Amino acid sequence: xxxxxxxxxxxxxxxxxxxxxxxxxxxxxxxxxxxxxxxxxxxxxxxxxxxxxxxxxxxxxxxxxxxxxxxxxxxxxxxxxxxxxxxxxxxxxxxxxxxxxxxxxxxxxxxxxxxxxxxxxxxxxxxxxxxxxxxxxxxxxxxxxxxxxxxxxxxxxxxxxxxxxxxxxxxxxxxxxxxxxxxxxxxxxxxxxxxxxxxxxxxxxxxxxxxxxxxxxxxxxxxxxxxxxxxxxxxxxxxxxxxxxxxxxxxxxxxxxxxxxxxxxxxxxxxxxxxxxxxxxxxxxxxxxxxxxxxxxxxxxxxxxxxxxxxxxxxxxxxxxxxxxxxxxxxxxxxxxxxxxxxxxxxxxxxxxxxxxxxxxxxxxxxxxxxxxxxxxxxxxxxxxxxxxxxxxxxxxxxxxxxxxxxxxxxxxxxxxxxxxxxxxxxxxxxxxxxxxxxxxxxxxxxxxxxxxxxxxxxxxxxxxxxxxxxxxxxxxxxxxxxxxxxxxxxxxxxxxxxxxxxxxxxxxxxxxxxxxxxxxxxxxxxxxxxxxxxxxxxxxxxxxxxxxxxxxxxxxxxxxxxxxxxxxxxxxxxxxxxxxxxxxxxxxxxxxxxxxxxxxxxxxxxxx
Numbered sequence: 001x002x003x004x005x006x007x008x009x010x011x012x013x014x015x016x017x018x019x020x021x022x023x024x025x026x027x028x029x030x031x032x033x034x035x036x037x038x039x040x041x042x043x044x045x046x047x048x049x050x051x052x053x054x055x056x057x058x059x060x061x062x063x064x065x066x067x068x069x070x071x072x073x074x075x076x077x078x079x080x081x082x083x084x085x086x087x088x089x090x091x092x093x094x095x096x097x098x099x100x101x102x103x104x105x106x107x108x109x110x111x112x113x114x115x116x117x118x119x120x121x122x123x124x125x126x127x128x129x130x131x132x133x134x135x136x137x138x139x140x141x142x143x144x145x146x147x148x149x150x151x152x153x154x155x156x157x158x159x160x161x162x163x164x165x166x167x168x169x170x171x172x173x174x175x176x177x178x179x180x181x182x183x184x185x186x187x188x189x190x191x192x193x194x195x196x197x198x199x200x201x202x203x204x205x206x207x208x209x210x211x212x213x214x215x216x217x218x219x220x221x222x223x224x225x226x227x228x229x230x231x232x233x234x235x236x237x238x239x240x241x242x243x244x245x246x247x248x249x250x251x252x253x254x255x256x257x258x259x260x261x262x263x264x265x266x267x268x269x270x271x272x273x274x275x276x277x278x279x280x281x282x283x284x285x286x287x288x289x290x291x292x293x294x295x296x297x298x299x300x301x302x303x304x305x306x307x308x309x310x311x312x313x314x315x316x317x318x319x320x321x322x323x324x325x326x327x328x329x330x331x332x333x334x335x336x337x338x339x340x341x342x343x344x345x346x347x348x349x350x351x352x353x354x355x356x357x358x359x360x361x362x363x364x365x366x367x368x369x370x371x372x373x374x375x376x377x378x379x380x381x382x383x384x385x386x387x388x389x390x391x392x393x394x395x396x397x398x399x400x401x402x403x404x405x406x407x408x409x410x411x412x413x414x415x416x417x418x419x420x421x422x423x424x425x426x427x428x429x430x431x432x433x434x435x436x437x438x439x440x441x442x443x444x445x446x447x448x449x450x451x452x453x454x455x456x457x458x459x460x461x462x463x464x465x466x467x468x469x470x471x472x473x474x475x476x477x478x479x480x481x482x483x484x485x486x487x488x489x490x491x492x493x494x495x496x497x498x499x500x501x502x503x504x505x506x507x508x509x510x511x512x513x514x515x516x517x518x519x520x521x522x523x524x525x526x527x528x529x530x531x532x533x534x535x536x537x538x539x540x541x542x543x544x545x546x547x548x549x550x551x552x553x554x555x556x557x558x559x560x561x562x563x564x565x566x567x568x569x570x571x572x573x574x575x576x577x578x579x580x581x582x583x584x585x586x587x588x589x590x591x592x593x594x595x596x597x598x599x600x601x602x603x604x605x606x607x608x609x
Contacts, residue, residue: 004189276421467516
C-alpha cells in the first residue's frame with residue numbers, strides 16, 4: 001500500500017515520477033502528490049483522488065526539473081484529503097513516507113511545544129518537522145535525517161529532498177520496502193520494481209536501517225550511525241512489457257491468462273522426470289534437518305493463506321509432518337510453541353506483508369528454521385529466510401491475486417514432494433509419476449481458459465445477485481474460500497466460502513432462490529459427499545453453479561449451470577478449479593462496473609498493520 005517514487009538525474013523528473021506512480025497504482029491509494037525542484041524553488045502539487053486528477057493539475061502548471069519525489073497515499077492517519085496527501089513540506093524540506101509512526105503523538109506534542117505548527121493530520125509530517133528543525137540549526141542534511149530516524153518508532157520508507165540542497169535526494173527504510181535503481185548518471189527510488197523497471201534493471205534492495213544518499217555522480221548507503229554499508233546490485237530479469245496490459249482490458253484479466261506461462265516458469269529447471277529430482281536454487285536445508293522436522297507452521301495472509309491450506313494437505317500427505325496454517329495477523333500476537341526442529345513457512349506474493357514478516361520474526365526468535373515462498377526477489381521475507389522458494393510468476397499488478405496463487409500452490413506441491421522423498425515417504429518412482437502430471441498442468445490450465453466465453457455468459461445471469469455461497473470439500477474447500485474472496489474483492493458482492501460438510505451447521509438457513517451457490521464438485525474422493533450437499537441446496541430452491549469434471553452427466557440433473565473442467569489428478573485439480581472462479585469474479589466485476597484492478601479500500605501489498 002502507498003507508493004513512493006524518487007528521481008535525480010538529467011531526465012524530466014515530472015514525467016518519470018508520474019510514470020512511476022502509475023505503475024504503482026495497483027498498490028492502492030486515495031490521494032497523490034509530487035514535489036519537483038524547478039531550478040529555483042521546490043514546487044509541490046497534491047490532490048485527493050486518482051493520479052489522473054494530479055495529471056490534470058500538472059497539465060495546467062507543469063513542473064520542470066531534474067530532481068523530485070512523488071507519492072500515492074493510502075490513508076492510515078488522517079482522512080483522504082489534499083492536506084493529508086504527500087509530499088509534506090516544512091520550510092525547505094519535503095518528505096514522502098510509507099509506514100506508520102507509532103510514537104507520532106508524543107513527537108507531535110514535543111514539536112508543538114517547541115513552536116511547530118502542523119498543517120495535516122498525518123504521522124508523516126513528523127519527519128519533515130524533525131528534519132527541518134535540525135537543518136535550521138545548521139546540521140548537515142544527511143545528519144539531520146539520521147538523527148530524525150533515530151527518534152522514530154514504527155515502520156517507514158521515506159524519500160526526502162531539501163530545497164536548499166537540490167543536488168541530494170535521501171531515502172531510508174525500516175519495515176517498509178524501498179528499492180534503489182541505478183541508471184547512467186541518474187538514480188531512482190521506488191516502493192516496488194515495476195515503478196522503475198522501464199528505466200533500469202540494475203537495482204539494490206535496501207534493508208532495514210539503510211539510508212541512501214543520491215547525487216547525480218553517485219550514491220552511498222549508510223546505517224543509522226552513518227557507517228558505510230555495502231549492498232549487492234541485482235539485475236532484474238523481468239521484461240518491462242510484463243507489467244503492461246498487452247491488449248487486455250485489465251491487469252487482472254491479463255494475469256489470469258498468463259497462468260499457463262507462469263506455472264511453466266515456476267516449474268522450469270526445478271523438476272526432472274528422468275531422475276525424479278526436484279531442485280530449488282535457494283533451498284539450503286540439509287537432509288538430516290529434513291528428517292528431523294517435527295512440525296511445520298505456515299504463516300500467511302489472504303490469498304496466500306488459502307494457498308497454505310492446500311499446502312497443508314500436500315505436506316502432511318507426502319512428507320508425513322504435522323502442519324498448522326496460521327493467519328499472520330493472529331499468529332503475531334500469540335506466544336506460539338516453536339522449537340528448533342520446527343519449520344516455519346511464510347507465503348507472500350510481495351514478500352513485504354507486514355503481518356507475515358512479524359510471524360516469521362517470532363519463529364526465528366524462537367529458533368525455528370524459516371523458509372519463504374514469494375514472488376519478488378530479495379524482498380524482506382526472502383532476505384530474512386534460511387531458504388527461499390521463488391514463484392516465477394512475473395510482476396502481478398492486479399490487486400486480486402491470481403497467478404501468484406496458482407504458482408504458490410505449485411511451489412508447495414514441489415516442496416512437499418521434495419521433503420517426502422528425503423524423508424523416505426515418497427519413492428523415486430512416485431515422484432517421477434507426479435512430476436509427469438505436474439508438467440501437464442500448464443496445458444490443462446490453457447484448456448480451462450478456453451471456457452472464458454461460457455463463464456462470461458454465466459456471469460451475465462448472476463451479476464445482479466448480492467450474496468453468494470461457495471462450497472467445497474477436502475482440497476477444494478480452500479478453493480471455495482479463494483473463489484468467494486475474489487468475488488468480494490473486485491465486485492463488492494458479499495460472498496462466503498464454506499466447507500460443504502458444515503453447511504447443515506448454519507449456512508443452510510441462508511439458502512433460497514436469492515442465494516446462488518457455487519459448488520466445486522469435480523471428481524475426487526469426496527465427490528459423492530459434495531453431490532449430496534448440492535442436492536440439499538436444490539431441495540431449498542437454491543440456484544447452483546457447479547464446477548464439474550468433463551463427462552459428468554449426472555450433475556446436469558441438479559445444477560442450474562455447469563462449468564466442465566479437465567481432470568488431471570485430485571491433488572492438482574485445485575489449481576485447475578481456481579481458474580474458472582477467477583474468471584467468474586472478473587466478469588461479474590466488469591458487468592457491475594467496478595474498478596477491477598484497484599478495488600476500493602484495498603491495497604496490493606499490506607506493508608503496515
